[in-house]
Amino acid sequence: MRIIFTLFWFFCLSWQLTAQERSPNDLELVTGLPKPPFILENSKTGLQLDLISEAFATQNMNIDYVSMPLGRNITGFQRGNVDGVITVPPSYKYPSMHVSEPYINYQDIAVTLSDSHIELASLKDLSAYSIIAFQNAKKFLGDEFADIAAYSVDYRELANQKQQFDMLFSRRTEVIILDVNIFKYFVRKYGSDVVNSAFEMHYLFPEREYSIGFKKKEHMEAFNEGLQTIIENGTYQVILDNYLL
The missing domain is CATH 3.40.190.10 (Periplasmic binding protein-like II)
Known part of the structure; x- marks a missing residue:
């Protein structure tokens, strides 16, 4: 347990050092473990990650993803020097978290x-x-x-x-x-x-929407604007079709 705790804080420190080198247009978001087709095995692409990356690309922003088990996402968001966590319910409440518009559905x-x-x-x-x-x-x-x-x-x-x-x-x-x-x-x-x-x-469960939780309001607003852009220009549907058809 002590080793796991030490490793966790080592990763948090690594995030802090990396954050100092990042430009304001480079964001780091916490993801879950691979769950194809939403997050592929390389943890850098997939339906969910492509939607996020394309939305931010319209705002001239670059995204890097930090993979972490779903049960530790919020802990990583809180303690690591990351900018957000990609899978939270739209109604999710957490101190200093700004929740985006829903961008993905799970059934x-x-x-x-x-x-x-x-x-x-x-x-x-x-x-x-x-x-x-x-x-x-x-x-x-x-x-x-x-x-x-x-x-x-x-x-x-x-x-x-x-x-x-x-x-x-x-x-x-x-x-x-x-x-x-x-x-x-x-x-x-x-x-x-x-x-x-x-x-x-x-089919026992209703469809569920998910949003992104951000530390900064301006990042949430940039994502919402980018999301609307890719919906209107057709990029959103192209990504869906690429993974689901």
């Missing part, structure tokens, strides 16, 4: 194997099964889901969403919960190497 689903014959008509039905969800799902998916997770026969959260995918098809869990586009990406990429059974996708 979470529950996925089961067809031959398990699991019927999920509502969230309450989940409590009878073993579940592996994405990290911080209990915080993001609402109070009802958090209560269900607390009483589930076997509930876990994983930062590595490829592990969720693998564990479903290796029958080490009965239900996985993740974004539909992340799931479809894994199906396309790994195909028959992993997908050895028919599956069912259950």
